[in-house]
Amino acid sequence: MLVDGQEAAQWAPSRLGASGMWAEEVVDLPASATKGKSKITIRNVFVSSDLDYNEFTYWVDSAGKRTDTVDVGDPASEAAHGYRIVAQTWQGERTFAFPLPADQLAKVRATQEILQGLRLRISFDGERTVDSPVGEFFGSGHAMMPVKSLMYAIDAESRTMSAWWPMPYRTGATVELHNDTGRTIEGEASVTSAKRAMPANAGYFRTQSRAGGTTPGQSWTFLRATGHGKFVGVSHTMRGPTNRNYLEGDERVHVDGSRTPQIHGTGTEDFYQAGWYFNRETFNTPFHGNPAHLAPATGCPADGDCTAAYRLMVGDAVPFAESIAFDIEHGWTNDVEGVYGSTAYWYGTDRPATRRTDTLTVGDPASERAHGYTGGGEPATLDSAFEGDFRNTPPYQAVHRVTADPVSFTLKLDRQNRGAELRRMGDQSLAGQHAEVTVNGRRLADWVQPLGNQSRRWLEDVYQIPADVTRGRSTITVRLVPKTPWSAASYTAWSLR
Numbered sequence: 001m002l003v004d005g006q007e008a009a010q011w012a013p014s015r016l017g018a019s020g021m022w023a024e025e026v027v028d029l030p031a032s033a034t035k036g037k038s039k040i041t042i043r044n045v046f047v048s049s050d051l052d053y054n055e056f057t058y059w060v061d062s063a064g065k066r067t068d069t070v071d072v073g074d075p076a077s078e079a080a081h082g083y084r085i086v087a088q089t090w091q092g093e094r095t096f097a098f099p100l101p102a103d104q105l106a107k108v109r110a111t112q113e114i115l116q117g118l119r120l121r122i123s124f125d126g127e128r129t130v131d132s133p134v135g136e137f138f139g140s141g142h143a144m145m146p147v148k149s150l151m152y153a154i155d156a157e158s159r160t161m162s163a164w165w166p167m168p169y170r171t172g173a174t175v176e177l178h179n180d181t182g183r184t185i186e187g188e189a190s191v192t193s194a195k196r197a198m199p200a201n202a203g204y205f206r207t208q209s210r211a212g213g214t215t216p217g218q219s220w221t222f223l224r225a226t227g228h229g230k231f232v233g234v235s236h237t238m239r240g241p242t243n244r245n246y247l248e249g250d251e252r253v254h255v256d257g258s259r260t261p262q263i264h265g266t267g268t269e270d271f272y273q274a275g276w277y278f279n280r281e282t283f284n285t286p287f288h289g290n291p292a293h294l295a296p297a298t299g300c301p302a303d304g305d306c307t308a309a310y311r312l313m314v315g316d317a318v319p320f321a322e323s324i325a326f327d328i329e330h331g332w333t334n335d336v337e338g339v340y341g342s343t344a345y346w347y348g349t350d351r352p353a354t355r356r357t358d359t360l361t362v363g364d365p366a367s368e369r370a371h372g373y374t375g376g377g378e379p380a381t382l383d384s385a386f387e388g389d390f391r392n393t394p395p396y397q398a399v400h401r402v403t404a405d406p407v408s409f410t411l412k413l414d415r416q417n418r419g420a421e422l423r424r425m426g427d428q429s430l431a432g433q434h435a436e437v438t439v440n441g442r443r444l445a446d447w448v449q450p451l452g453n454q455s456r457r458w459l460e461d462v463y464q465i466p467a468d469v470t471r472g473r474s475t476i477t478v479r480l481v482p483k484t485p486w487s488a489a490s491y492t493a494w495s496l497r
Helices: 075-080 102-117 365-370
Strands: 057-062 065-071 118-124 127-133 152-155 160-163 173-179 204-213 220-226 228-240 251-255 288-294 305-312 318-320 323-328 339-349 354-361 380-384 396-403 407-412 420-427 433-439 442-449 458-465 475-482 486-488 490-496
Touching: 065 075, 102 118, 102 127, 118 204, 127 339, 204 220, 220 228, 220 339, 228 323, 251 318, 318 323, 354 365, 354 407, 396 420, 407 490, 433 486, 442 458
Parallel strands: 127 204
Antiparallel strands: 057 065, 118 127, 118 173, 152 160, 204 339, 220 323, 228 305, 228 318, 228 339, 251 323, 288 305, 354 490, 380 396, 396 486, 407 475, 420 458, 420 486, 420 490, 433 442, 433 475
């Protein structure tokens, strides 16, 4: 550091700090450089790499009081102080935290025990459908931080938690708080209700909560369920390495047993509709948020990085008729260890709304005869992965046909069906497949599949058949006229109920 052109002091090497934390550093100037002066000109010249250095604010204390402040990044403050910078490599905003004193850190950790050990349990008509830690249920599993979502909130100052999820029931509901913390907890709770007719096919409000260490090679499960319903959101508590690369994990959603995901994301922070490892730090919106980010100095266990996030999928809820598997990776290919917790929100019943009623295995002579299959293309074996599989998944082997000739076959249905779905497994290395569709002699919309993948070639896609074509019928006869080369290894009929 030069003062009025003369070297006067050195900034000490910076201490290695934790991600997301502020650090203040001090240098003492000798009296010989400042005595008798009402102002000084400072010049910092790098000894280490300029990539190792960043600055947000300078304060000057002299004669026992604060005598000046330079707010770096504020044009008026920079101009007033003649601030200049050469070879700048970054500019932007950061929202970090200061290390907590020991007594406050102890309070944070006591609060974490309560948020994770106090559970909300709700039963509807004698069936318990909610059993979740209160922190995650209300949106923040790591700390009593502000949450402002559409369906729940936390007022950190008053330590109040609120939720507005619609929770239908027919005869009665029971709401309980179960204290598994070993601590005495005092507070007040209230529940409001209103009389309203419950539709016959309405599903109950439900949660699915789990917590523990991640397993290498296996995605973290948000929701595994059978029956009929829709996924409407998740609150997620994460702990991983300080480089935060556990946030590279993609979410994937498999509906009704499909081996191809209906949703395949691009990263954990992307799923929570942020980016760059939540580089803007904590935030709240009605449908997504990152209410808490803790380092060891602010409440995360040693050598860890703690993140709490939520995503409500109300307008973009994920429906399922028979089953759902909604999970998320931890790291690029489930290769970053962490400790996770999650509470998924969903509505549904245990009764499925669809049933698989028949399957044609293409290339199997017996199955083709049984289903009256006709069509061209020589049987060929394909050994590949499904769309959405990560790189260490074993490949799947099956026979398929590729043809440009018309294809026809017959599949069984439930006579009481309310429409049907036709699911095809095929080779999507041939991108943009397209076929004309006729069912029971009635021309329907074309079957168009725009996807293509040369490395994960297996794809399961679905064609919807309206109820007025299938109602009262126990079979359907399907005729496909390819407009492009058309691949199929199997066709499966699902009868909607």
